Amino acid sequence: MSTTFEAFETRAAAVSAEVHRFATRHEGLAFIEGFLREVGVSEAPDSGAVWVEGSFLEGIGPAHVCSQVPGVSFEVTREAAATAKVGISQLDWAIAATGTLVQDATAVEKRLVSTLPPIHLAVLGTERILADFNSVLQRLQPEQINYIAFITGPSRTADIERVLTIGVHGPERLIVVVVDEFEKVTA
């Protein structure tokens, strides 16, 4: 598993994603809370964070997060996402070969938090990292899922003079929090 993680980390870093690995969910959460404070998430206008709840917070609960970092909301609406600084969601799989995150994004909230805010923070279990595209596709069945999103690094363009510029229409930062201890997680 650790070699798969390292391959993923290398590929993801090569496309400007920021990867952090933690042993437990609590450590991961502590990092996330610190990160949200650091980038200035608060209850002030245009300073919120929107979080689509997933199994990562099982047994911890949204209320705990909100008490730690005011400004985090679990009510994901188009308006909230459009003005938020950070969007947080749990991803289903990752691909080591290309540094890609994969998600059943049929629920519109998952798409809102990963498209509109300038920072997308993705949470992922270490064992969810697979070798390649086909391994993921076999587990995610397109005949049953209506919107599968593959995300490889932040939004980018090279449309002006071919100069690589990060952050066009999507997030300009992609933070990936990989957690080893991710019990009871089912995608």
Added chain:
Amino acid sequence: MSTQFKDSIETALHNPNLTGALGRFSEAYRISRAKAYEGIDFEAVRDRIAEVKGNASSRFEELAEQFKANAERRGAKVFRTSDPAEVKRYILDLAKAQNVQTVVKSKSMASEEIHLNKAFEQAGIQVDETDLGEWIIQLAHQTPSHMVMPAIHMTKEEVAEVFSQEVEAGQAPDIPKLVKFARGKLRPKFLAADMGITGANIAVAETGSLVIITNEGNARLVTTLPRIHVAIVGIEKLVAQVADIDPILTALPRSATGQLLTSYVSMLSGQVPNTDGSPKDLHIILMDNHRSDMVKDPKFKEALQCIRCATCLNVCPVFRLVGGHVFGKTYTGGIGTILTAWFDELKKSEDIQGLCIQCGSCVPVCPGKIDIPGLILELRRRLVVEQGQSLAMKAIFGVVNNRRLFHSMLRMASVTQKPFKQGRFIRHLPLFLSDMTDFRSLPAIAPEPFRDKIKAIAQPKQAEKVVFYAGCLIDFAYPETGTALVKILNKAGIEVVFPEDQTCCGAPARYSGAYEVAAQNARDNIKALLETDATYVVSACPTCTVALKHDFLDTFKTLGITDAQAEAQRLSDRTIDFSSLVKKLVDEGRLTFKEGQHLGKITYHDSCHLKRTLKATDEPRELLQKAGHEIAEMYECDTCCGMAGSYSLKLPEISAPILERKLKNIKDTGADKVVMDCPGCVMQIRGGLDKDGSPIQVEHTAERLEDRFE
């Protein structure tokens, strides 16, 4: 060629922003593409793509119906049409019925193909492109110059100017700021739009899925925020099953932008919830627009294997000089020429097909395994069939088909050239011919052609005979190359036979689309060359070798001539190029290099046909090294020199800068000799260096090796 077309080339060539940007890009592209494919078996990937897409195009009707059924089962409305006008009508009717005020689009070449934006504007509906490059050209009232990077022809200064004039005054030419500006201006448009329009890179029949690839993330917003989503999909995007996505997704980002994967790949299958919880109104338009006509054409069916990566633009020595706009309004470059001929009409390709220099650079890198230059040649042939050859060309080919007349005219030329001749060169020609000598000198016709010279060579009688096919250039301009070849083969105990009745190989006619003329040349040569019982038919001109080995047979097949194919095949089996033959003789121990030779540094130029059709790149190098040379490789050693037969006469304005680049690369090696296997390249490069007054010597490999054997 039309004056208007010639003018557009002239304008492009004199735009330093364009040529600078494209030149730098083509250099960087080679490196990033190679890096992206590290550890990937490209041949295996493209075999899969050709198979997957080839199979799909044979079953378009079935797959389209299967796609429709599956997508509709999942809540989409699928509309199939062959008519671009109906696509526009469907979308506009939908927009009116749904009270659509504004529309956002992510990049879609299919929508460019049918000029959808214009239809929206005429209907008074605001439409905004959201791909940055597309938005820029929309604001600048231009069309895309490149399938992947629509605004590659513009500088940041020009972009700032367009933004300042069209959106908000005072924008500085600072790329990150311009990108931020675009994000800020387009964001409210995404949020306000009622309808989102996308294309699709792949459509999967078994699941009714669309695969959409972007880097900017705009397609994710376009498919998420507006309540209506319309996808316009050319039916060539169909594949049978989910497993077929893999090879396409492996190749497309790597070939298009040198990425392992684009930032975003979205796989949409049916309806998804809108932000207010309602189900998305999803419409998928499967557009034919002559694609199924292409399927029925045995030659052009393979063009449907294109995945729109634009590699054929990126590696093209002509595209990097002239850019995309000279090709027309939608699809550009090599594949664009073919698509324009079909999606628009054959006549539309009349001028642009002439831009292809037939160097074959795009062939080994095409992920769809499409023989792009071969198909362009076929367009050329059909244009000649449809519209006839010009009178001037007719007159020329009339002569070429009459060997005696043709050869006596060449002999005559050696006399009439006298006033222009300076040593072995013609440096200036008067009047309309001056274009030919503007950028390079031409070789003077030799006083004694090779066909006369060989009679004076005393060859020892040998049991083993090899037939030599000289080709016009060696026969009449560079007979010394032929003499060198005879000398070398004699050393291997081989007697060289020169059949007098050999004539022009037909390449000039074939490459001008005059296949009937080429077929007659082929017949005459087959008869002449198979008369002697010989081990090989050897040529020291790769273009002639390709003619003998491949083109004769193809010309007969294309024209449906069946009686000559068996003989053409016999000739093909026997034909070999000079370096490959000599390498064989060395390997067999029949030729031995003189020992201990230190002959110094040279550089080697790969000729297009030798490298890409005959695939002989190591043979000449190995021979030259064994002879005692050190090879200093030049940059882009296998890029065309710009000669390409009559191309340099038809489009000297393009041939000249291609040659200029080649000369620079040669000079940069510091070698005092450049060696090559093609007399056509010798003519172009020697002529260019002579015009430059450069002391670098240009030699055919045969001449360089002439005295190197024991």
